[in-house]
């Protein structure tokens with residue numbers, strides 16, 4: 024190779040590297056910028072949760088939306104999760120003759136894990152998406168700006184009721200999901216696997232501790248907060264037209280699902296670490 | 298000339314989004330009770346100017362005075378108190394689609410001023426009649442109305458709390474000429490009855506001539522001409538001439554032609 028070619032290659036590598044560094048720099052900067060914006064939004068929203076005025080009619084609407092309209096989908100998911108748990112643990116546990124533990128496995132899995140996580144993910148799909156779409160549309164049609172000019176703080180009017188309702192209603196939903204899930208396991212065990220009903224109920228209660236249920240409800244509350252916050256954040260900051268609203272909806276569901284799974288691990292570690 | 302403090306005074310207001318400079322030093326002022334119309338092409342920063350005054354967007358630098366008080370960086374309670382004096386008609390009406398018309402119109406009265414529903418509804422119906430809409434419209438939802446009716450409801454909402462300063466962002470865009478003229482008349486009438494100071498944005502010259510006391514033209518983020526409406530036809534400014542006569546040729550080159 025000639026000297027000239029070498030120099031050419033060196034220059035090419037130099038410019039490519041520089042480009043790469045620029046890209047990396049921009050991405051890092053963007054990351055910190057959006058993390059900062061998100062943190063600021065969270066702090067602002069939470070601080071408005073404890074300062075009047077409160078918009079009662081908005082609270083009622085959100086409580087109904089999240090509590091009542093999520094019941095069918097959460098209940099159905101819980102029922103089938105409980106049923107599958109019973110079937111799976113039966114086929115697994117019978118290999119070492121531990122069928123007696125099924126009731127315990129069902130109730131512990133439901134209350135500690137499946138209840139909150141399943142409900143959280145379902146609510147993310149149902150409520151997180153609809154919050155992001157609704158607020159996103161309000162943003163791009165200037166309805167959020169209009170609130171400001173009508174002397175109404177959009178965070179107080181739109182965000183606070185949703186976050187409060189999510190954080191308060193998810194535990195209620197999950198408590199119900201727990202009961203329905205355990206009932207599903209009971210149905211399969213008694214009617215399909217021929218367990219004795221009284222024995223099964225007895226087994227269910229025997230090893231269940233308060234902490235199992237409480238930890239699940241605390242998780243539920245955290246997930247409710249995450250789902251509504253992400254929905255509000257992405258909706259509030261959506262840009263452009265229909266496409267922007269679509270992107271906001273996707274981002275809200277994906278990010279809240281991921282955050283649910285990560286925080287689920289962290290919370291489990293916190294509650295049940297040795 | 299008066300030597301009173303202008304109601305609204307902007308000095309060297311700048312605003313950029315990322316690297317994109319939208320306002321490059323806007324200077325304009327409006328006397329109390331006057332009606333200023335800002336004309337200019339699409340995307341030249343007319344709406345951004347209004348949003349900076351309202352504080353929906355925070356200007357990067359410069360001075361925005363209302364009644365002689367600096368307001369550019371006001372936040373929280375002080376901003377709320379200031380905004381209480383304002384009314385705004387948005388470009389796309391921006392009605393709340395989850396609320397019936399009367400709750401839209403009386404929104405500020407009910408939510409911010411805690412007025413009881415019955416009293417608020419009476420006022421809403423009265424304000425609707427001022428913009429030529431019957432009481433039967435009050436219980437409809439915004440989605441059930443035509444574009445012209447939505448603009449009128451939005452106008453009723455903007456004047457419902459008797460603002461001292463009122464902004465109109467492209468009030469006639471997207472309406473047929475007759476409905477546009479109806480809206481223009483309503484704006485003139487409402488501003489007159491309220492005795493309010495008005496700033497309107499438009500690129501519809503017929504509308505500008507009807508609403509304005511003074512006209513200012515914005516181009517590339519700056520006010521390039523500003524004067525009485527009677528003077529606009531002999532402004533001696535070739536940008537203004539090109540704009541008011543709607544010519545493709547002239548000093549203003551559209552972005553599409555450049556590439």
Ligand SMILES: Nc1ncnc2c1ncn2[C@@H]1O[C@H](COP(=O)(O)OP(=O)(O)O)[C@@H](O)[C@H]1O
Pocket residue numbers: 314319338339340341342343344345346
């Ligand atoms: N929130 C925003 N974020 C980024 N860019 C914006 C925002 N608002 C307006 N712009 C940009 O500023 C420019 C001026 O917008 P605008 O004031 O709405 O124009 P117009 O004079 O037609 O009302 C446009 O190019 C627009 O893309």
Ligand SMILES: [Mg+2]
Pocket residue numbers: 343344345388466467
């Ligand atoms: Mg505009």
